[in-house]
Amino acid sequence: MIKVGLVDDHPLFLEGLNKLIVASGIAEVIFAAKDGKECLRQLAFNYPNVLLLDINLPDYSGIDLCKEIHDCWPQVNIIALTSFGEYTIVRKMLDNGALGYLLKNAMPEEILQGVETVAKGETFLCHEIDVFMKRDSHRHVFLTPRETDLLRLIVKGYTNPEIAVELFLGVETINSYRKNLLFKLNARNTAVLVKMAIEEKLI
Amino acid sequence: MDERYEVAIFRIAQELVNNAIKHSKSRQINVQVIQEQERINLVVQDNGIGFNPDKLKDKNTSGLNSIRSRVESLKGQLDFFSEPQKGTEVQVNFNF
Numbered sequence: 001m002i003k004v005g006l007v008d009d010h011p012l013f014l015e016g017l018n019k020l021i022v023a024s025g026i027a028e029v030i031f032a033a034k035d036g037k038e039c040l041r042q043l044a045f046n047y048p049n050v051l052l053l054d055i056n057l058p059d060y061s062g063i064d065l066c067k068e069i070h071d072c073w074p075q076v077n078i079i080a081l082t083s084f085g086e087y088t089i090v091r092k093m094l095d096n097g098a099l100g101y102l103l104k105n106a107m108p109e110e111i112l113q114g115v116e117t118v119a120k121g122e123t124f125l126c127h128e129i130d131v132f133m134k135r136d137s138h139r140h141v142f143l144t145p146r147e148t149d150l151l152r153l154i155v156k157g158y159t160n161p162e163i164a165v166e167l168f169l170g171v172e173t174i175n176s177y178r179k180n181l182l183f184k185l186n187a188r189n190t191a192v193l194v195k196m197a198i199e200e201k202l203i
Numbered sequence: 204m205d206e207r208y209e210v211a212i213f214r215i216a217q218e219l220v221n222n223a224i225k226h227s228k229s230r231q232i233n234v235q236v237i238q239e240q241e242r243i244n245l246v247v248q249d250n251g252i253g254f255n256p257d258k259l260k261d262k263n264t265s266g267l268n269s270i271r272s273r274v275e276s277l278k279g280q281l282d283f284f285s286e287p288q289k290g291t292e293v294q295v296n297f298n299f
Binding site for chain 2: 144177180
């Protein structure tokens with residue numbers, strides 16, 4: 001039987017998920033943690049075959065936690081179970097070692113199918129994410145640390161001279177970086193850049 | 204594009220990647236070239252051990268000097284960003 005660990009900060013959701021998995025007969029729940037700390041404590045004693053991991057946890061970013069768990073316990077197959085459907089988040093979770101990605105609006109059968117597939121070491125994306133990830137417009141844009149710093153300040157409404165002071169750089173340098181961002185994100189102007197940064201969670 | 208810029212970008216990228224391989228102990232090196240009508244921009248970035256950029260001013264190694272002189276001769280702009288343990292990012296920009 002597949003051993004499953006659950007991590008989610010909403011007790012009601014945790015309870016529902018627990019019941020769903022137990023009732024399926026294909027898996028058993030060996031722990032249900034309400035935050036990242038508890039999850040790490042449990043992992044020190046119990047290895048589940050599959051870990052269903054929420055991304056928005058009170059004490060941890062699920063994205064960082066995913067990497068930490070994947071590095072320390074590579075035998076644990078991780079599925080992100082979350083309400084976030086943004087490209088960057090899915091990409092980051094998969095890059096950090098998650099094998100599966102399920103949205104919280106997925107049907108119960110889809111969740112169980114995900115658990116079974118990922119337990120075999122195969123990848124599983126719920127239908128909505130699968131379709132979304134295959135869309136051409138969502139190419140993976142890698143931003144360098146400086147580009148990310150700059151984007152963060154642009155979103156905060158800083159002007160080029162203000163950014164130059166903040167980052168100890170020349171205005172010319174800031175200008176080049178701003179042009180790089182516009183080019184890489186295929187944005188016509190700063191307003192579009194800000195919109196994309198927020199929508200795609202690039203910062 | 205003017206051949207001088209082409210050669211400069213190629214040689215500078217080569218030198219920066221060499222430096223990253225030799226000194227940065229990084230697991231990943233990212234090379235990015237953006238060419239637009241009025242400019243060309245090169246960024247070489249690594250996630251290695253980094254260094255204190257203030258110490259760069261006194262350094263006069265031949266590799267670094269060749270980068271500086273190539274950038275200066277074409278009136279470009281060169282920026283080093285680095286911090287110990289936080290990787291290095293070098294940007295070169297030429298406006299035509």
